Amino acid sequence: MKVSGHVLFSVFLILVAGYVVYAASHWSFKTGFFPMAVAVPLIVLALAHLLLEVFGAPEKAGGPAVEAEFSNDVSPEVARRRVIEVFSWIGGFILFVYLVGFPVAVPLFIFAYLKVQSQVRWLRSMVLTAAAWGFFYGVFQRVVRLQFESGAIQFWLGL
Amino acid sequence: MFDALIEGLFLVLQWKAFSLMLVGMGLGFCVGLLPGIGGAATLALMIPFVFKMSPVEAFAFLLGMHSVAATTGDITSILFGVPGEGLSAATVVDGYPMAKRGEAGRALGAALMSSLVGALIGAVTLAISIPIVRPLVLTFGSPELFMLSVIGIACITSLSGLSARGQIRGFATGMLGLLLSTIGQERQSGSLRFDMGLMYLWEGLDLVPVLVGIFAIPELVDLAVRGTSIAGDRPAENLSRGVMEGIKDTFRHFWLVFRCSAIGVFVGIMPGAGGGVAQWMAYAHAVQSAKDAKDRERFGKGDVRGVLGPGAANNSKEGGDLVPTIAFGVPGSGAMAILLGAFMIMGLVPGPDMLTKHLAVTYSMVWTLVIANIITVLLSLAVLNQLAKVTHIRGGLIIPFVLLLVFVGSYTANGQIADLIVTFCFGLLGYLMVTWGWPRPPLVLGFVLGKLVETYLFISVSRYGFAWLAHPIVIFLIVLMVVVIAYPFVREKPAWVGGGD
Numbered sequence: 001m002k003v004s005g006h007v008l009f010s011v012f013l014i015l016v017a018g019y020v021v022y023a024a025s026h027w028s029f030k031t032g033f034f035p036m037a038v039a040v041p042l043i044v045l046a047l048a049h050l051l052l053e054v055f056g057a058p059e060k061a062g063g064p065a066v067e068a069e070f071s072n073d074v075s076p077e078v079a080r081r082r083v084i085e086v087f088s089w090i091g092g093f094i095l096f097v098y099l100v101g102f103p104v105a106v107p108l109f110i111f112a113y114l115k116v117q118s119q120v121r122w123l124r125s126m127v128l129t130a131a132a133w134g135f136f137y138g139v140f141q142r143v144v145r146l147q148f149e150s151g152a153i154q155f156w157l158g159l
Numbered sequence: 160m161f162d163a164l165i166e167g168l169f170l171v172l173q174w175k176a177f178s179l180m181l182v183g184m185g186l187g188f189c190v191g192l193l194p195g196i197g198g199a200a201t202l203a204l205m206i207p208f209v210f211k212m213s214p215v216e217a218f219a220f221l222l223g224m225h226s227v228a229a230t231t232g233d234i235t236s237i238l239f240g241v242p243g244e245g246l247s248a249a250t251v252v253d254g255y256p257m258a259k260r261g262e263a264g265r266a267l268g269a270a271l272m273s274s275l276v277g278a279l280i281g282a283v284t285l286a287i288s289i290p291i292v293r294p295l296v297l298t299f300g301s302p303e304l305f306m307l308s309v310i311g312i313a314c315i316t317s318l319s320g321l322s323a324r325g326q327i328r329g330f331a332t333g334m335l336g337l338l339l340s341t342i343g344q345e346r347q348s349g350s351l352r353f354d355m356g357l358m359y360l361w362e363g364l365d366l367v368p369v370l371v372g373i374f375a376i377p378e379l380v381d382l383a384v385r386g387t388s389i390a391g392d393r394p395a396e397n398l399s400r401g402v403m404e405g406i407k408d409t410f411r412h413f414w415l416v417f418r419c420s421a422i423g424v425f426v427g428i429m430p431g432a433g434g435g436v437a438q439w440m441a442y443a444h445a446v447q448s449a450k451d452a453k454d455r456e457r458f459g460k461g462d463v464r465g466v467l468g469p470g471a472a473n474n475s476k477e478g479g480d481l482v483p484t485i486a487f488g489v490p491g492s493g494a495m496a497i498l499l500g501a502f503m504i505m506g507l508v509p510g511p512d513m514l515t516k517h518l519a520v521t522y523s524m525v526w527t528l529v530i531a532n533i534i535t536v537l538l539s540l541a542v543l544n545q546l547a548k549v550t551h552i553r554g555g556l557i558i559p560f561v562l563l564l565v566f567v568g569s570y571t572a573n574g575q576i577a578d579l580i581v582t583f584c585f586g587l588l589g590y591l592m593v594t595w596g597w598p599r600p601p602l603v604l605g606f607v608l609g610k611l612v613e614t615y616l617f618i619s620v621s622r623y624g625f626a627w628l629a630h631p632i633v634i635f636l637i638v639l640m641v642v643v644i645a646y647p648f649v650r651e652k653p654a655w656v657g658g659g660d
Binding site: 005006008009010013016017020023024027028030031034035038039041042045046048049052053056059069070071073074078079082083085086087089090091093094097098102106109110113114117118119120128132136139140146147148149 | 189193322323324327328330331334335337338341345347348350352353376377379380381383384385386391459460553555556558559560562563566567570571574575576579580583586587590591592593594595596597612613616617
């Protein structure tokens with residue numbers, strides 16, 4: 001997984017930096033200089049990394065990067081399924097917010113997540129949802145007075 | 160001067176100023192805990208309330224709030240892996256893994272105590288340096304500030320693996336961060352870059368959705384995958400003992416805390432160096448201070464030194480920030496620019512008057528920083544037991560609430576749905592980077608420093624051509640940069656020479 005990840009991300013970096021070089025070459029010197037000055041060495045570095053990964057000897061430890069590690073207590077199949085699930089929930093929440101706006105999406109999402117994903121009992125789900133909505137309304141809408149856009153549905157209905 | 164120092168203390172301790180400071184602290188405490196709503200934004204919101212206050216009361220209120228937000232931001236970073244403040248992101252890297260290991264109390268104790276030490280060092284620096292700092296600030300022009308930013312980027316060496324490939328990965332992701340910072344309107348000519356035809360991107364990517372996405376989402380995904388609480392199945396730590404251990408850690412590594420505080424003060428004093436830089440430079444310095452490769456491996460996996468360094472720098476920076484603001488009216492950060500507005504409202508002119516006629520008011524600010532931080536840390540220590548219990552609640556119950564904080568926090572950046580999409584995209588990027596073994600901290604460092612580097616480089620070249628490279632301070636900083644890059648390798652020479660690619 002790690003080896004293919006190294007290769008894939010190298011390719012991703014080459015593509016990104018390549019696009020930057022292409023775009024910057026059409027700009028004035030002042031606008032394009034800095035992105036170009038960063039992208040060209042990035043292509044070189046990513047290419048060198050890709051070649052080392054594909055043709056070089058296996059990497060020896062030289063002190064790992066400062067980075068967190070995910071737990072590996074769960075089997076890869078279960079982990080993959082749960083990753084897709086949680087990203088779908090996050091994507092769904094954003095879609096909810098787009099369609100109905102934050103004030104409506106928050107209680108809907110929290111209740112749905114607690115009931116469906118976490119399988120919390122009805123009463124507990126409702127109490128926790130009410131608490132979350134109270135916090136959201138009290139802190140963000142009343143105290144901090146954040147302005148939340150209405151959702152697309154309210155817009156379509158002219159509400 | 161001593162009389163003014165004492166007078167400043169009594170001014171803050173007057174019941175009205177003290178009460179307002181407590182109110183400000185209460186607000187700052189809550190603001191610091193909520194991701195995305197930064198201290199600077201809250202300062203701006205509170206400015207209209209200071210019109211009827213005296214200068215001492217106004218600064219007690221505003222500074223009390225601002226300094227506390229910097230401290231409590233660490234609490235959210237440690238407990239949930241969500242940066243409470245944009246600047247608290249470096250605390251996530253080691254603080255959250257400590258919470259996952261069941262050491263939330265220790266991490267919180269260390270963060271709070273190092274924040275207090277940092278704040279005190281910042282306040283003392285502010286008290287003694289105002290009269291003498293003028294030559295230092297005036298010596299630093301664009302070339303020197305450019306080199307300072309480049310030194311910040313050189314810290315990537317410390318955040319990457321020591322093997323050749325590890326270094327490539329570190330620098331490549333750092334460069335990706337630099338490229339991300341170029342999105343939006345180019346500051347010199349006003350041309351648009353990589354805006355994809357979206358008006359949202361004209362101002363560039365905001366720091367909050369990027370940081371919150373890249374750090375918080377992967378941790379939430381991991382929590383969902385594990386299906387346990389944040390601390391897993393580990394037995395609950397003895398919180399009092401854990402907190403005490405964290406406090407002791409601060410003094411065990413006092414020299415590191417002191418050095419990181421000094422980094423925070425220095426970055427704070429330099430106008431325009433940016434608050435986020437201080438934390439990351441301090442974090443990189445903490446990593447560089449590891450004894451050897453084995454010791455270095457602990458960073459990112461929950462090393463208390465990774466909490467102490469950024470915690471101290473984050474708060475010492477506040478004292479440093481105030482130095483150029485008070486002494487010359489040159490704000491060191493966005494928050495200080497807003498505070499400058501308060502000076503104008505109060506009819507005070509930053510500059511020599513603040514060091515002579517209004518010296519007592521100046522020292523009242525020093526005392527506010529000291530008193531507010533002491534009270535906050537004591538109060539936080541009192542409620543830590545309850546806060547740390549959060550790490551033992553089932554993940555399935557925590558995730559929707561943290562997601563709510565994450566996305567509302569991101570939404571505060573521009574108030575657009577696009578903020579949420581940016582958070583999601585960077586969450587996905589962060590997840591893939593961790594899964595595939597590419598480090599995120601260099602990307603964040605590059606992103607934070609990118610705009611500064613480009614601006615200062617442009618001004619330096621426009622004004623001096625390439626002659627700025629011969630400025631004495633620039634030469635000194637170039638040498639310092641080489642030392643920063645070479646230090647980890649020199650220290651690890653035997654292992655690196657034998658074990659590299």
